[in-house]
Amino acid sequence: MSYNVSPVGFVRACFKEKFAIPRQPQLAPAARGVLELVAPFDSGEAVQGLEQVSHVWLLFLFHQALEDKPRLKVRPPRLGGNTSMGVFATRATHRPNGIGQSVVKLDKVEPGRLWISGIDLLDGTPVLDIKPYVPYADIIDGATNSIASSAPQLIPVQWLKTALQQAQGHAQRLDEPLVALIEQCLAQDPRPAYQTPGPEREYGAQFWDVDVRWHYPQAGMICVLEVIPAK
C-alpha cells in the first residue's frame, strides 16, 4: 500500500549544501530561513494562531538523500561513520520514506511565510507538515539516549583578520548574523570523523551566497581563511 503526500511549502535556507549543516536543530541559533507556503496554505488562514507559538515541529523530506532501496542499517556520522546501527535507532538522512523532523524557532509569522531559525535544513527542503511545539507534552523529563547522550563537543574557531572583515561586510549586506552562523556551524567540526587533516588541507562550504574556506592549524582547532562571494 502506498500513500501520496505533497509539500505544504519549501524552505529558503542559509545552507546551500549538506556539508557543514549542524546534525540537529538548535545547535546553530543563527541558522535562519523562511518557510514559503504553497497554495492553498499560503492564504493566511492556515497559520492563524501560530503567532502564539515559539517553536514548531517541521516534518520534511530529505530531498537530497532519497533512495529507492530502503536501508536497514546505517553508519551515523556521529559515531565516526564506521559503526553500523539499525536505521530506526538513528536520525540518519537515509531512511524509509526519507522523512526528517526538526524543532525550529518561529521568529515571525506572515500569511504564506514563516521566519524560522536554529534550522538544520538544506535550502529547497520540501516541508510536509508543520505542528506547534507543545512543551508539556514534548519535554520528557528523564528521557535518555545513550547513543547520542549530549550535543557534539565544540571546537574553537579562529579567524584570519581579513576573513573576519569579509564576513562582517557580507553580514551587513545580507542583514544576517553571518559571523555567528559560521562560528556556530564550524564549531561543530563538520569534517568527517575519520579524517585527520594536516594544516595544508582546506575545507569549504557555502552559507547564503558566500563561500567559506577554513583549515585545521592544529588538531581540534579551526581557522577561517576566507569568506568570498560564491561562484
Ligand code: SAM
Ligand atoms: N533533525 C532532523 C531529523 O532528526 O530528522 C535531521 C537530522 S539529519 C542527521 C541532519 C542533516 O541532514 C544535516 O546535517 C544535513 O546534512 C542533512 N540535510 C538537511 N536537509 C536535507 C535535505 N533536504 N536533504 C538531504 N539532507 C539534508
